[in-house]
Amino acid sequence: MKVIKTTKLLIVDDEQSVRNSLRLGLEPCHYEIQEASSGKEAVERATIFAPDLIILDLCLGDTDGLQVLKDIRKWSNASILILTVRDAESDKVQLLDAGADDYLTKPFSLSELMARLRVLERRTYAGEINQPIVKYNGFEINFVAQTVQIDCREIKITSTEFQLLRILVQAAGKVISAKALLAQVWGDAGLENPHYIRIYIGSLRKKIEKNPSLPTFIITEMSVGYRFNMGRLP
Amino acid sequence: MNRSGFSPKLRYLEHSGDLIRMIFGVALTTFLSVMLEPFIGYRAVGFIFLSSVLGMSFLVPILPAIGSAILSSLIWDYYFIPPKFTFHIEEKEDLFMLAAYFLSAIATGILTTQIARQKRLIADRELRTQILYKTAKAIGEEREQNKLVTIIENLISDGFGFKCKFHFAQYLGLKNNTLSFEAGKLSNRELESAEWSFKTGALVRDDRGRLTLPLKGHQSFIGIMLIEIKTLVLIKEDESLLLTISEQTAVAIERLNLEEKAKEASRLQESERLHQTLLNSISHEFRTPLTAILTATAALQQRGHGSDQVSTQLYQAITSAGGRLNRLVENLLDMSRLESGILILKKELHDVNDLIGVAAKGTSGTLCTNPIITKVAPNLPLIVIDFGLIVHVLANLILNASLYSPVGSEISVSAETNNDALIITVSDQGIGVPPEHLNRIFEKFYRVPGSRAGGTGLGLTIAQNIIELHGGKLIAKNKTPSGLCVSFSLPCNLGLEKMSGPL
Missing domain, CATH: 1.10.10.10 (Winged helix-like DNA-binding domain superfamily/Winged helix DNA-binding domain)
Structure with missing residues (x-):
């Protein structure tokens, strides 16, 4: 019997419908979920809630998601998965360079998102497999x-x-x-x-x-x- | 341009009036002398002639002036010095008088002519300065090449009385030393002169008195200036003045061209940016609700709402329709990008296997359930492509194949080289395309009548556009016994085959 440890997940997206569906879709996977709808709120929540995982939408109303990513990455080790609609490849490379752990392009399938989250759950930022x-x-x-x-x-x-x-x-x-x-x-x-x-x-x-x-x-x-x-x- | 702004150039204008003026003057003097001779005597008449010759040398150039001196002395001798009506001179005094009178007439003539020439030189110099000044002014002020050219042409024709015409080279081939002018504009002889002046950078004069001046900018050869001069004499000062004008004009035209190019480039950049912003925002506005729909559907399913067969089918219907909608908008946006011509290829060296792998992975799952088999020739060279775009092409072809294939039938993707091209082929075991529709399937929004729902009629058009941008070709053929085989070629440099990284 596997012991399920709840993982704290922060969902950052300015669209309420997307936030809701993500929360409702991911709740059965035993995540403890909080939401943020703006860049400012995201940084605040990240400080108070101290999530293990962050799903961050790149297109936020108030700030550029990239800036939010950089701000959070300054002190947090949480794994960050970026949601983007941008096709520009240079943006994705830039995101990885700025400390994102993974990205998904909208629209994505929920099962793909869950698979990616599972991978990220097992490690913290920059964590590596340490097995011979x-x-x-x-x-x-x-x-x-x-x-x-x-x-x-x-x-x-x-x-x-x-x-x-x-x-x-x-x-x-x-x-x-x-x-x-x-x-x-x-x-x-x-x-x-x-x-x-x-x-x-x-x-x-x-x-x-x-x-x-x-x-x-x-x-x-x-x-x-x-x-x-x-x-x-x- | 005010023509009276220049006194007409004396040097190159006609002189025929001078001779008439001289003869008329001498005739008038003779008439006056005949009238006065009875009252003042023949010696005093000599002074009338002398004054007339002196006066004449101010009015006419040196040759007619000397002519008038000779003519006057002959007339005086013949009609007035006794014995009259002979050239014989009785008294020695009169002979000396005639000689002195003749010499002083010539001396005065030469002196006054010299003064007049000095005056003319000064006037010429002023004229040249004025031409140069007006050229500089036109170059400084004029922003349009055509207007500038007209002004310079007028300046030359007004200032020199020469007909001047600019001819611009079309191809600026400074590197391989070749020139090209619009066909039929220049005769062979003119082309020869143009070539020569372009090579030497100097003024070329042909045997018919036409001048060819090079228009050479700092970076490029712009064309030539053709000038028809009316005399065969061209003094040094004018030659260098014309060369200066041609140099200045060439530099100015080059600058105008560069300015125009820079403006054009920034306009293009701006429109590209706008277009990109628009496409990105459409893409965003569209994908966000679609994401909500698809995620909500998946969430419902995930939470176990309606795990019965009917619900599962409904979930699947929503998901696949959402996917189709997404593809349609993506295709429309792609089409818009391709048609706007703002697409810039990001070409790099890529592995063919990788290309097939990414395209196959992108289409696997719900989009294409048919198994994909690959046949890739060993040791294919790396190819220079825009990876994203070619993946898009290949994914489109695989998707197309799966749309028209029976469930579970294989789709084959093969890659091989043929001469200097890489050929990638996607073939299916579907129904193929009726021969009469085969050449229309690449048309925008064209769908073979009776084909299954799911396609957008854009996939093949986009594929064809992208392949053509890469300098390749996309062709479709029916297979026997059944199925369609779509292949595209990409030019590849076989020299890269042996290219490898460091160890």
Whole structure:
């Protein structure tokens, strides 16, 4: 029997109908929910309520959601999921850089939102998996021995590929921006050559995915970055 | 332009009046002398002639003045000095008198002509200064290229009496040293001169007395100035004046062009910004209520309201209609973006596998329930594309395929290279498209009669637009025994095949 610990969730959206449906849809998942309808209120609520999770709509009446995100991120470790209608990719990268943990584009499905929240629930901001071995669906990575196995067969992997995979797996479920990956793996050279990441992700997929054209482990988040998909976390 | 503002240029205007004036003067003097001779004697008549020659040299240039001196002395000798009606001179005194009279006439003629020339030079200099001043003024004040050109053309024709015409090059090929003028505007000979003046940056004169001056700005070659001069003589000062005018005008025109370009660019930027803001706000206004509808539906279901079969079907109906509405608006907005021409491609190197993966993932689930199988040729090169847009194309094609495919049938996505192009093909096992409709399916809002509800009639049009923006082609073919096969090509540089990152 699993002990259910209530997670405090703050919903920030200027549309009451959206707030209501989100609250009513998420209540059965045992969240303790509070709402805020403006940027100012969001920052106040975040201080008083001290939520573990924040769902933040980017288009707020009074302030830019990005500013609210920055304000909250100054002191809070809460996981923040952004709701956006903007298609501009640069905005999404900017959001991740400013400390958002994930984002969803409206309209989204409730089940997708719940899945994302579950991933975020397991960690606080910047939290990583701290296990020597991670296994999922026939995939196994050993951070100590620096080996990767697919269906119990060890595969050959270069050190750069391993480094890339380690970053993705340790943040499993979370989007890592291509920029961050490039900077962590290649430094300045990576930032000047954004296609490096595509080449290496491509070759990693050829090694670990059953069909590199329809990947199930390393998911591309269009124009933003990559996410290591492990469904429910171990 | 006030023509009387310039005294007509003497140097290049006609001189035929001078000779007539001289002959007329001498004739008048002769007549006066015949009248007065009986009262004052033939020697005094000589002084009348001398005064007339002196007067003449002020009025006419040096050659007619000397002519009048010679003519006057001959007439005086012939008609007045005894013996009359012969050129013979009896008295030595008279001979000396004639010689002295002749010499003083010439000397005075030369001196006065010199003075007159000085005067004319000063006037010319003033005229040039005035032309230059008016050029500078026109360049400083005029904001329209056409008006400026007309003013300069008038300045030259008024100031010099030359016909002047500007010709602008269409292609500013400073780099590969080529010129291009509107066809038929310039003769071969004129083109040759233009070429030469463009290469040397100097004034070129052809054998018919026409001048070609280059219009060279700081950054580009703008064209030429063609001038028809009336004499074959062009003094140095005028040559350099014309060159100065052409240089100044070229720089001014170039500046005007740049100003125009800058204005155009900022106008474009502004309209692009407005358009983007409008599209974003439509997108926002539309998505917010849709999100509320879909979330509320999901919340109802989540809370276990109506878990019976009928309710589930109703929930599904709302969800799929919402999704369809979303796609329709998205497609309309995309169409508007594409048609406004403000779309700027963000091209980067991308992996073909990634492209297929993202498109397939985006359409999987409720939108497309058919299994997708992929056939991707090994070692495909990276391609330079706007990833988001091409994903959109591929997703549209997959969605289309699934709309017209039997439930559970496979949709195949394949990628291969053919010469210098990457070909991506989406094929289904559906009903295909009747041959007579095959070439119309890319038309806006066109839907094959009798096709299933769910499409917007925009997906293929958008796809075609995006592919054409990338320099590729989108084609649809029926498969045998059944099904439709839509493929698009993207130009790819095979040289990138071996491109790899650092280790």
